[in-house]
Amino acid sequence: MIRVVFFDLDDTLVDTSKLAEMARKNAIENMVRHGLPVDFETAYHELLELINEYGSNFGRHFDYLLRRLDLPNNPKWIAAGVIAYHNTKFAYLKSVKGARKVLLELKKDGFGLGVITDGDPIKQWEKILRLELDEYFDEVFISNDLGVKKPHRKIFEKALRKFNVEPHEALMVGDRLYSDIYGAKQVGMRTVWFKYGKYANRELDYLEYADFAIKSLGEVLEIVRGLNLEEKERADKEVHAD
Amino acid sequence: MIRVVFFDLDDTLVDTSKLAEMARKNAIENMVRHGLPVDFETAYHELLELINEYGSNFGRHFDYLLRRLDLPNNPKWIAAGVIAYHNTKFAYLKSVKGARKVLLELKKDGFGLGVITDGDPIKQWEKILRLELDEYFDEVFISNDLGVKKPHRKIFEKALRKFNVEPHEALMVGDRLYSDIYGAKQVGMRTVWFKYGKYANRELDYLEYADFAIKSLGEVLEIVRGLNLEEKERADKEVHAD
Numbered sequence: 001m002i003r004v005v006f007f008d009l010d011d012t013l014v015d016t017s018k019l020a021e022m023a024r025k026n027a028i029e030n031m032v033r034h035g036l037p038v039d040f041e042t043a044y045h046e047l048l049e050l051i052n053e054y055g056s057n058f059g060r061h062f063d064y065l066l067r068r069l070d071l072p073n074n075p076k077w078i079a080a081g082v083i084a085y086h087n088t089k090f091a092y093l094k095s096v097k098g099a100r101k102v103l104l105e106l107k108k109d110g111f112g113l114g115v116i117t118d119g120d121p122i123k124q125w126e127k128i129l130r131l132e133l134d135e136y137f138d139e140v141f142i143s144n145d146l147g148v149k150k151p152h153r154k155i156f157e158k159a160l161r162k163f164n165v166e167p168h169e170a171l172m173v174g175d176r177l178y179s180d181i182y183g184a185k186q187v188g189m190r191t192v193w194f195k196y197g198k199y200a201n202r203e204l205d206y207l208e209y210a211d212f213a214i215k216s217l218g219e220v221l222e223i224v225r226g227l228n229l230e231e232k233e234r235a236d237k238e239v240h241a242d
Numbered sequence: 243m244i245r246v247v248f249f250d251l252d253d254t255l256v257d258t259s260k261l262a263e264m265a266r267k268n269a270i271e272n273m274v275r276h277g278l279p280v281d282f283e284t285a286y287h288e289l290l291e292l293i294n295e296y297g298s299n300f301g302r303h304f305d306y307l308l309r310r311l312d313l314p315n316n317p318k319w320i321a322a323g324v325i326a327y328h329n330t331k332f333a334y335l336k337s338v339k340g341a342r343k344v345l346l347e348l349k350k351d352g353f354g355l356g357v358i359t360d361g362d363p364i365k366q367w368e369k370i371l372r373l374e375l376d377e378y379f380d381e382v383f384i385s386n387d388l389g390v391k392k393p394h395r396k397i398f399e400k401a402l403r404k405f406n407v408e409p410h411e412a413l414m415v416g417d418r419l420y421s422d423i424y425g426a427k428q429v430g431m432r433t434v435w436f437k438y439g440k441y442a443n444r445e446l447d448y449l450e451y452a453d454f455a456i457k458s459l460g461e462v463l464e465i466v467r468g469l470n471l472e473e474k475e476r477a478d479k480e481v482h483a484d
Contacts (some may be wrong), residue, residue: 075363075384079371082364090332121317129321211351
Protein backbone atom coordinates (compact mmCIF):
# COMPACT_ATOMS: atom_id res chain seq x y z
CA MET A 1 0.00 0.00 0.00
CA ILE A 2 1.48 3.37 -1.03
CA ARG A 3 1.10 5.84 1.82
CA VAL A 4 3.59 8.56 0.92
CA VAL A 5 4.55 10.18 -2.39
CA PHE A 6 7.86 12.00 -2.72
CA PHE A 7 8.63 14.49 -5.45
CA ASP A 8 11.86 15.91 -6.73
CA LEU A 9 11.69 19.72 -7.06
CA ASP A 10 13.62 21.05 -10.09
CA ASP A 11 12.13 20.06 -13.44
CA THR A 12 9.62 17.85 -11.67
CA LEU A 13 7.44 20.32 -9.76
CA VAL A 14 9.12 23.57 -10.79
CA ASP A 15 10.04 24.46 -14.36
CA THR A 16 13.62 25.32 -13.47
CA SER A 17 15.61 24.63 -16.64
CA LYS A 18 13.25 26.47 -18.98
CA LEU A 19 13.24 29.43 -16.62
CA ALA A 20 17.02 29.48 -16.27
CA GLU A 21 17.46 29.46 -20.03
CA MET A 22 15.02 32.35 -20.45
CA ALA A 23 16.67 34.30 -17.63
CA ARG A 24 20.15 33.85 -19.08
CA LYS A 25 19.06 34.89 -22.56
CA ASN A 26 17.30 37.98 -21.22
CA ALA A 27 20.37 38.85 -19.17
CA ILE A 28 22.68 38.76 -22.20
CA GLU A 29 20.16 40.67 -24.28
CA ASN A 30 19.97 43.42 -21.67
CA MET A 31 23.75 43.58 -21.37
CA VAL A 32 24.04 44.04 -25.14
CA ARG A 33 21.29 46.67 -25.04
CA HIS A 34 23.30 48.59 -22.44
CA GLY A 35 26.46 48.62 -24.45
CA LEU A 36 28.19 45.25 -24.09
CA PRO A 37 30.32 45.34 -27.27
CA VAL A 38 29.79 41.71 -28.25
CA ASP A 39 27.00 40.08 -30.23
CA PHE A 40 24.33 38.06 -28.44
CA GLU A 41 25.40 34.64 -29.74
CA THR A 42 29.05 35.02 -28.72
CA ALA A 43 28.20 36.26 -25.24
CA TYR A 44 25.46 33.67 -24.64
CA HIS A 45 27.68 30.82 -25.75
CA GLU A 46 30.45 32.03 -23.44
CA LEU A 47 28.01 32.28 -20.53
CA LEU A 48 26.83 28.70 -21.03
CA GLU A 49 30.43 27.48 -21.09
CA LEU A 50 31.16 29.43 -17.91
CA ILE A 51 28.13 27.95 -16.14
CA ASN A 52 29.22 24.54 -17.30
CA GLU A 53 32.62 25.04 -15.71
CA TYR A 54 31.71 26.94 -12.55
CA GLY A 55 28.22 25.57 -11.88
CA SER A 56 24.90 27.37 -11.88
CA ASN A 57 25.12 28.50 -8.25
CA PHE A 58 28.38 30.41 -8.80
CA GLY A 59 27.65 33.95 -7.69
CA ARG A 60 29.75 35.90 -10.16
CA HIS A 61 28.65 34.76 -13.61
CA PHE A 62 28.46 38.18 -15.19
CA ASP A 63 31.78 39.62 -14.09
CA TYR A 64 33.55 36.40 -15.03
CA LEU A 65 31.82 36.62 -18.39
CA LEU A 66 33.45 40.01 -19.00
CA ARG A 67 36.87 38.58 -18.10
CA ARG A 68 36.40 35.70 -20.51
CA LEU A 69 35.42 38.11 -23.26
CA ASP A 70 38.58 40.18 -22.55
CA LEU A 71 36.42 43.16 -21.64
CA PRO A 72 37.02 45.64 -18.82
CA ASN A 73 35.01 45.21 -15.62
CA ASN A 74 31.93 47.34 -16.19
CA PRO A 75 29.38 47.46 -13.36
CA LYS A 76 26.75 48.94 -15.67
CA TRP A 77 26.80 45.91 -17.97
CA ILE A 78 26.87 43.55 -14.99
CA ALA A 79 23.92 45.37 -13.39
CA ALA A 80 22.01 45.15 -16.69
CA GLY A 81 22.56 41.38 -16.68
CA VAL A 82 21.62 40.97 -13.02
CA ILE A 83 18.41 42.99 -13.39
CA ALA A 84 17.14 41.10 -16.43
CA TYR A 85 18.10 37.76 -14.88
CA HIS A 86 16.26 38.46 -11.63
CA ASN A 87 13.25 40.05 -13.28
CA THR A 88 12.81 36.98 -15.45
CA LYS A 89 13.25 34.57 -12.56
CA PHE A 90 10.70 36.43 -10.45
CA ALA A 91 8.15 37.04 -13.16
CA TYR A 92 8.21 33.65 -14.87
CA LEU A 93 8.74 31.15 -12.08
CA LYS A 94 6.09 28.51 -12.74
CA SER A 95 5.14 25.10 -11.50
CA VAL A 96 5.20 22.25 -14.04
CA LYS A 97 1.91 21.72 -15.84
CA GLY A 98 -0.41 19.55 -13.80
CA ALA A 99 1.70 19.71 -10.63
CA ARG A 100 -0.82 21.53 -8.45
CA LYS A 101 -3.67 19.31 -9.55
CA VAL A 102 -1.85 16.08 -8.80
CA LEU A 103 -0.68 17.36 -5.41
CA LEU A 104 -4.18 18.44 -4.49
CA GLU A 105 -5.69 15.09 -5.51
CA LEU A 106 -3.06 13.12 -3.60
CA LYS A 107 -3.66 15.32 -0.58
CA LYS A 108 -7.43 14.72 -0.79
CA ASP A 109 -6.80 10.98 -1.01
CA GLY A 110 -4.89 11.23 2.26
CA PHE A 111 -1.36 10.53 1.04
CA GLY A 112 1.63 11.93 2.87
CA LEU A 113 3.58 14.29 0.59
CA GLY A 114 7.24 15.15 0.67
CA VAL A 115 9.86 16.93 -1.43
CA ILE A 116 13.28 15.31 -1.80
CA THR A 117 15.68 17.67 -3.51
CA ASP A 118 19.31 18.68 -3.95
CA GLY A 119 20.45 22.30 -4.14
CA ASP A 120 21.00 25.33 -1.97
CA PRO A 121 18.39 25.13 0.83
CA ILE A 122 17.50 28.82 0.79
CA LYS A 123 17.10 28.89 -2.99
CA GLN A 124 14.99 25.73 -2.93
CA TRP A 125 12.74 27.17 -0.24
CA GLU A 126 12.48 30.39 -2.21
CA LYS A 127 10.98 28.47 -5.13
CA ILE A 128 8.64 26.51 -2.87
CA LEU A 129 7.39 29.60 -1.03
CA ARG A 130 7.13 31.82 -4.11
CA LEU A 131 4.93 29.19 -5.75
CA GLU A 132 3.16 28.51 -2.45
CA LEU A 133 3.81 24.81 -2.83
CA ASP A 134 4.51 24.55 0.90
CA GLU A 135 0.77 24.24 1.49
CA TYR A 136 0.79 20.76 -0.03
CA PHE A 137 3.84 19.24 1.63
CA ASP A 138 4.20 17.72 5.06
CA GLU A 139 7.99 17.66 4.79
CA VAL A 140 10.78 19.05 2.62
CA PHE A 141 14.09 17.20 2.56
CA ILE A 142 17.10 19.00 1.12
CA SER A 143 20.21 16.87 0.70
CA ASN A 144 22.60 19.75 1.47
CA ASP A 145 21.31 19.75 5.04
CA LEU A 146 22.66 16.22 5.43
CA GLY A 147 25.93 16.89 3.60
CA VAL A 148 25.05 14.56 0.72
CA LYS A 149 23.53 14.66 -2.75
CA LYS A 150 21.04 12.33 -4.38
CA PRO A 151 21.30 9.41 -5.08
CA HIS A 152 22.92 9.06 -1.63
CA ARG A 153 20.79 6.72 0.53
CA LYS A 154 20.92 9.02 3.56
CA ILE A 155 18.37 11.51 2.22
CA PHE A 156 15.88 8.82 1.16
CA GLU A 157 16.26 6.96 4.44
CA LYS A 158 15.68 10.13 6.41
CA ALA A 159 12.49 10.80 4.44
CA LEU A 160 11.17 7.30 5.15
CA ARG A 161 11.99 7.57 8.85
CA LYS A 162 10.29 10.93 9.15
CA PHE A 163 7.07 9.58 7.64
CA ASN A 164 7.45 6.36 9.57
CA VAL A 165 6.78 4.17 6.52
CA GLU A 166 8.40 1.12 4.96
CA PRO A 167 10.22 1.63 1.64
CA HIS A 168 7.54 -0.24 -0.35
CA GLU A 169 4.92 2.16 1.02
CA ALA A 170 6.65 5.12 -0.63
CA LEU A 171 6.71 6.31 -4.22
CA MET A 172 9.40 8.63 -5.60
CA VAL A 173 8.66 10.83 -8.63
CA GLY A 174 11.55 12.58 -10.37
CA ASP A 175 13.01 13.61 -13.71
CA ARG A 176 16.46 12.10 -13.21
CA LEU A 177 17.06 8.40 -13.63
CA TYR A 178 20.31 8.55 -11.69
CA SER A 179 19.65 10.79 -8.69
CA ASP A 180 15.90 10.28 -8.24
CA ILE A 181 15.07 6.86 -9.61
CA TYR A 182 18.21 4.87 -8.89
CA GLY A 183 18.48 6.69 -5.54
CA ALA A 184 14.97 5.81 -4.40
CA LYS A 185 15.09 2.26 -5.72
CA GLN A 186 18.29 1.61 -3.78
CA VAL A 187 16.39 1.92 -0.52
CA GLY A 188 13.41 -0.03 -1.87
CA MET A 189 10.91 2.65 -2.86
CA ARG A 190 8.60 2.42 -5.87
CA THR A 191 9.75 4.76 -8.60
CA VAL A 192 8.16 6.92 -11.30
CA TRP A 193 10.44 8.48 -13.87
CA PHE A 194 9.04 11.76 -15.16
CA LYS A 195 10.42 12.08 -18.71
CA TYR A 196 10.59 15.86 -18.75
CA GLY A 197 13.07 18.58 -19.64
CA LYS A 198 16.69 18.03 -20.51
CA TYR A 199 16.97 14.67 -18.74
CA ALA A 200 14.09 13.10 -20.65
CA ASN A 201 16.56 11.01 -22.65
CA ARG A 202 19.62 10.88 -20.45
CA GLU A 203 21.16 8.56 -17.88
CA LEU A 204 19.46 5.64 -19.60
CA ASP A 205 21.92 3.24 -17.94
CA TYR A 206 19.67 3.53 -14.92
CA LEU A 207 16.41 2.85 -16.74
CA GLU A 208 16.02 -0.54 -15.07
CA TYR A 209 15.37 1.16 -11.72
CA ALA A 210 12.22 2.91 -12.96
CA ASP A 211 8.99 1.03 -12.19
CA PHE A 212 7.04 3.50 -14.32
CA ALA A 213 7.83 6.17 -16.88
CA ILE A 214 5.41 9.04 -17.47
CA LYS A 215 5.25 12.11 -19.68
CA SER A 216 2.71 14.07 -17.70
CA LEU A 217 2.47 14.50 -13.94
CA GLY A 218 -1.22 13.63 -13.93
CA GLU A 219 -0.30 10.00 -14.56
CA VAL A 220 1.08 9.77 -11.02
CA LEU A 221 -2.51 9.61 -9.77
CA GLU A 222 -3.42 6.62 -11.92
CA ILE A 223 -0.24 4.85 -10.90
CA VAL A 224 -0.76 5.34 -7.18
CA ARG A 225 -4.45 4.42 -7.35
CA GLY A 226 -3.65 1.44 -9.55
CA LEU A 227 -0.96 0.15 -7.21
CA ASN A 228 -3.20 0.46 -4.18
CA LEU A 229 -6.10 -1.20 -5.94
CA GLU A 230 -3.92 -4.17 -6.92
CA GLU A 231 -2.73 -4.41 -3.35
CA LYS A 232 -6.29 -4.29 -2.06
CA GLU A 233 -7.43 -7.01 -4.46
CA ARG A 234 -4.52 -9.20 -3.46
CA ALA A 235 -5.36 -8.68 0.21
CA ASP A 236 -9.04 -9.49 -0.45
CA LYS A 237 -8.08 -12.70 -2.26
CA GLU A 238 -5.91 -13.74 0.65
CA VAL A 239 -8.84 -13.21 2.99
CA HIS A 240 -11.02 -15.43 0.75
CA ALA A 241 -8.32 -18.07 0.55
CA ASP A 242 -8.25 -18.35 4.33
CA MET B 243 29.16 80.08 -14.72
CA ILE B 244 27.83 76.67 -13.63
CA ARG B 245 28.26 74.17 -16.45
CA VAL B 246 27.93 70.83 -14.68
CA VAL B 247 25.66 69.60 -11.89
CA PHE B 248 26.63 66.54 -9.87
CA PHE B 249 24.18 64.55 -7.77
CA ASP B 250 24.68 62.05 -5.01
CA LEU B 251 22.57 58.90 -5.56
CA ASP B 252 21.20 57.42 -2.30
CA ASP B 253 18.63 59.60 -0.56
CA THR B 254 19.26 62.34 -3.08
CA LEU B 255 17.98 60.88 -6.35
CA VAL B 256 16.81 57.48 -5.09
CA ASP B 257 14.68 56.93 -2.00
CA THR B 258 17.05 54.37 -0.54
CA SER B 259 16.56 54.60 3.22
CA LYS B 260 12.78 54.56 3.14
CA LEU B 261 12.87 51.57 0.82
CA ALA B 262 15.38 49.68 2.94
CA GLU B 263 13.26 50.19 6.05
CA MET B 264 10.14 48.95 4.27
CA ALA B 265 12.00 45.95 2.83
CA ARG B 266 13.41 44.96 6.23
CA LYS B 267 10.04 45.24 7.94
CA ASN B 268 8.35 43.16 5.25
CA ALA B 269 11.13 40.57 5.49
CA ILE B 270 10.65 40.12 9.25
CA GLU B 271 6.88 40.06 8.86
CA ASN B 272 7.12 37.29 6.26
CA MET B 273 9.54 35.30 8.41
CA VAL B 274 7.12 35.48 11.34
CA ARG B 275 4.26 34.50 9.02
CA HIS B 276 6.23 31.41 7.98
CA GLY B 277 6.85 30.25 11.52
CA LEU B 278 9.75 32.28 12.98
CA PRO B 279 8.97 31.77 16.68
CA VAL B 280 9.75 35.35 17.75
CA ASP B 281 7.55 38.44 17.77
CA PHE B 282 8.01 41.11 15.11
CA GLU B 283 9.46 43.80 17.39
CA THR B 284 12.14 41.56 18.87
CA ALA B 285 13.26 40.26 15.49
CA TYR B 286 13.20 43.65 13.78
CA HIS B 287 15.20 45.26 16.57
CA GLU B 288 17.77 42.48 16.37
CA LEU B 289 18.02 42.88 12.59
CA LEU B 290 18.69 46.61 12.90
CA GLU B 291 21.41 45.97 15.45
CA LEU B 292 22.96 43.36 13.17
CA ILE B 293 22.95 45.73 10.19
CA ASN B 294 24.47 48.38 12.39
CA GLU B 295 27.33 46.06 13.27
CA TYR B 296 27.87 44.25 9.97
CA GLY B 297 26.82 46.96 7.50
CA SER B 298 23.94 46.98 5.06
CA ASN B 299 25.84 45.23 2.28
CA PHE B 300 26.59 42.15 4.40
CA GLY B 301 25.18 39.24 2.44
CA ARG B 302 23.96 37.02 5.25
CA HIS B 303 21.64 39.16 7.37
CA PHE B 304 18.92 36.60 7.78
CA ASP B 305 20.95 33.58 8.78
CA TYR B 306 22.96 35.69 11.23
CA LEU B 307 19.66 36.95 12.62
CA LEU B 308 18.67 33.36 13.47
CA ARG B 309 22.00 32.81 15.22
CA ARG B 310 21.55 35.96 17.27
CA LEU B 311 18.06 34.85 18.28
CA ASP B 312 19.46 31.45 19.36
CA LEU B 313 17.32 29.72 16.76
CA PRO B 314 18.30 26.78 14.54
CA ASN B 315 19.30 27.51 10.96
CA ASN B 316 16.05 27.22 9.04
CA PRO B 317 16.25 27.80 5.26
CA LYS B 318 12.46 28.20 5.04
CA TRP B 319 12.47 31.21 7.36
CA ILE B 320 15.51 32.67 5.61
CA ALA B 321 13.88 32.20 2.21
CA ALA B 322 10.73 33.91 3.50
CA GLY B 323 12.84 36.89 4.55
CA VAL B 324 14.79 37.00 1.29
CA ILE B 325 11.63 36.85 -0.85
CA ALA B 326 9.82 39.65 0.98
CA TYR B 327 12.97 41.76 1.04
CA HIS B 328 13.59 41.45 -2.69
CA ASN B 329 9.96 41.81 -3.68
CA THR B 330 9.75 45.06 -1.75
CA LYS B 331 13.02 46.38 -3.19
CA PHE B 332 11.91 45.60 -6.73
CA ALA B 333 8.35 46.79 -6.44
CA TYR B 334 8.90 49.99 -4.47
CA LEU B 335 12.19 51.37 -5.78
CA LYS B 336 11.40 55.01 -6.48
CA SER B 337 13.21 58.18 -7.39
CA VAL B 338 12.98 61.05 -4.94
CA LYS B 339 10.07 63.41 -5.58
CA GLY B 340 10.97 65.99 -8.19
CA ALA B 341 14.20 64.26 -9.26
CA ARG B 342 13.18 63.47 -12.82
CA LYS B 343 11.78 66.92 -13.42
CA VAL B 344 14.90 68.71 -12.24
CA LEU B 345 17.16 66.42 -14.27
CA LEU B 346 15.09 66.96 -17.38
CA GLU B 347 15.10 70.75 -16.98
CA LEU B 348 18.84 70.85 -16.38
CA LYS B 349 19.36 68.66 -19.41
CA LYS B 350 17.19 70.96 -21.53
CA ASP B 351 19.20 73.96 -20.30
CA GLY B 352 22.35 72.24 -21.59
CA PHE B 353 24.06 71.41 -18.30
CA GLY B 354 26.39 68.46 -18.01
CA LEU B 355 25.03 65.95 -15.50
CA GLY B 356 26.92 63.47 -13.37
CA VAL B 357 26.36 61.11 -10.45
CA ILE B 358 28.97 60.97 -7.69
CA THR B 359 28.24 58.14 -5.29
CA ASP B 360 29.71 55.63 -2.86
CA GLY B 361 28.59 52.03 -2.64
CA ASP B 362 28.85 48.73 -4.46
CA PRO B 363 29.13 49.60 -8.19
CA ILE B 364 26.82 46.84 -9.39
CA LYS B 365 24.14 47.69 -6.83
CA GLN B 366 24.39 51.39 -7.63
CA TRP B 367 24.05 50.69 -11.36
CA GLU B 368 21.10 48.40 -10.62
CA LYS B 369 19.24 51.31 -9.04
CA ILE B 370 20.17 53.68 -11.88
CA LEU B 371 19.11 51.26 -14.61
CA ARG B 372 15.95 50.05 -12.88
CA LEU B 373 14.80 53.66 -12.57
CA GLU B 374 16.12 54.47 -16.05
CA LEU B 375 18.05 57.41 -14.66
CA ASP B 376 20.96 56.61 -16.97
CA GLU B 377 19.18 58.51 -19.75
CA TYR B 378 19.88 61.79 -17.97
CA PHE B 379 23.51 61.36 -16.98
CA ASP B 380 26.64 61.85 -19.04
CA GLU B 381 28.79 60.16 -16.43
CA VAL B 382 28.48 58.07 -13.28
CA PHE B 383 31.35 58.12 -10.79
CA ILE B 384 31.44 55.44 -8.11
CA SER B 385 34.07 55.92 -5.43
CA ASN B 386 34.68 52.17 -5.00
CA ASP B 387 36.14 52.11 -8.50
CA LEU B 388 38.89 54.44 -7.28
CA GLY B 389 39.40 52.67 -3.96
CA VAL B 390 38.14 55.64 -1.94
CA LYS B 391 34.97 56.93 -0.33
CA LYS B 392 33.48 60.40 -0.29
CA PRO B 393 34.59 62.95 0.94
CA HIS B 394 37.96 61.85 -0.54
CA ARG B 395 39.11 64.47 -3.10
CA LYS B 396 40.02 61.83 -5.69
CA ILE B 397 36.43 61.12 -6.76
CA PHE B 398 35.50 64.82 -7.07
CA GLU B 399 38.70 65.63 -8.96
CA LYS B 400 38.10 62.78 -11.38
CA ALA B 401 34.58 64.06 -12.06
CA LEU B 402 35.85 67.59 -12.79
CA ARG B 403 38.59 66.27 -15.09
CA LYS B 404 36.15 64.09 -17.00
CA PHE B 405 33.84 67.05 -17.70
CA ASN B 406 36.82 69.29 -18.30
CA VAL B 407 35.50 72.06 -16.05
CA GLU B 408 36.95 74.25 -13.29
CA PRO B 409 35.70 73.58 -9.75
CA HIS B 410 33.69 76.81 -9.61
CA GLU B 411 31.83 75.72 -12.76
CA ALA B 412 30.45 72.68 -10.94
CA LEU B 413 27.64 72.29 -8.44
CA MET B 414 27.32 69.29 -6.10
CA VAL B 415 23.91 68.28 -4.71
CA GLY B 416 23.74 65.77 -1.88
CA ASP B 417 22.05 64.80 1.38
CA ARG B 418 25.19 64.41 3.47
CA LEU B 419 27.04 67.41 4.84
CA TYR B 420 30.18 65.40 5.43
CA SER B 421 30.64 63.22 2.36
CA ASP B 422 28.86 65.31 -0.29
CA ILE B 423 29.08 68.93 0.83
CA TYR B 424 32.41 69.02 2.66
CA GLY B 425 33.85 66.71 0.00
CA ALA B 426 32.82 68.88 -2.95
CA LYS B 427 33.73 72.16 -1.24
CA GLN B 428 37.22 70.83 -0.52
CA VAL B 429 37.99 70.84 -4.24
CA GLY B 430 36.24 74.19 -4.77
CA MET B 431 32.80 73.22 -6.11
CA ARG B 432 29.59 75.08 -5.30
CA THR B 433 27.46 73.03 -2.93
CA VAL B 434 23.75 72.40 -2.32
CA TRP B 435 22.78 70.47 0.77
CA PHE B 436 19.55 68.54 0.26
CA LYS B 437 18.02 68.29 3.73
CA TYR B 438 16.29 64.96 3.20
CA GLY B 439 15.99 61.62 4.95
CA LYS B 440 17.91 60.56 8.00
CA TYR B 441 20.79 62.98 7.47
CA ALA B 442 18.53 66.04 7.35
CA ASN B 443 19.77 67.10 10.80
CA ARG B 444 23.09 65.34 11.13
CA GLU B 445 26.77 66.15 10.60
CA LEU B 446 26.02 69.80 11.34
CA ASP B 447 29.70 70.41 12.10
CA TYR B 448 30.11 70.64 8.33
CA LEU B 449 27.27 73.09 7.76
CA GLU B 450 29.68 75.89 6.87
CA TYR B 451 30.60 74.08 3.63
CA ALA B 452 27.07 74.29 2.24
CA ASP B 453 26.45 77.28 -0.05
CA PHE B 454 22.75 76.47 -0.15
CA ALA B 455 20.35 74.26 1.79
CA ILE B 456 17.14 73.03 0.18
CA LYS B 457 14.19 70.89 1.18
CA SER B 458 12.97 70.00 -2.29
CA LEU B 459 15.01 69.03 -5.32
CA GLY B 460 13.16 71.50 -7.55
CA GLU B 461 15.05 74.32 -5.82
CA VAL B 462 18.23 73.22 -7.56
CA LEU B 463 16.90 74.77 -10.75
CA GLU B 464 16.36 78.19 -9.19
CA ILE B 465 19.81 78.05 -7.59
CA VAL B 466 21.62 77.17 -10.81
CA ARG B 467 19.67 79.70 -12.85
CA GLY B 468 20.16 82.35 -10.16
CA LEU B 469 23.91 81.75 -9.97
CA ASN B 470 24.31 81.95 -13.73
CA LEU B 471 22.18 85.08 -13.97
CA GLU B 472 24.31 86.81 -11.30
CA GLU B 473 27.41 85.80 -13.18
CA LYS B 474 26.01 87.11 -16.44
CA GLU B 475 25.05 90.42 -14.89
CA ARG B 476 28.51 90.77 -13.37
CA ALA B 477 30.08 90.02 -16.75
CA ASP B 478 27.77 92.54 -18.45
CA LYS B 479 28.73 95.20 -15.88
CA GLU B 480 32.38 94.51 -16.51
CA VAL B 481 31.82 95.01 -20.24
CA HIS B 482 30.06 98.34 -19.57
CA ALA B 483 32.81 99.40 -17.20
CA ASP B 484 35.43 98.83 -19.89
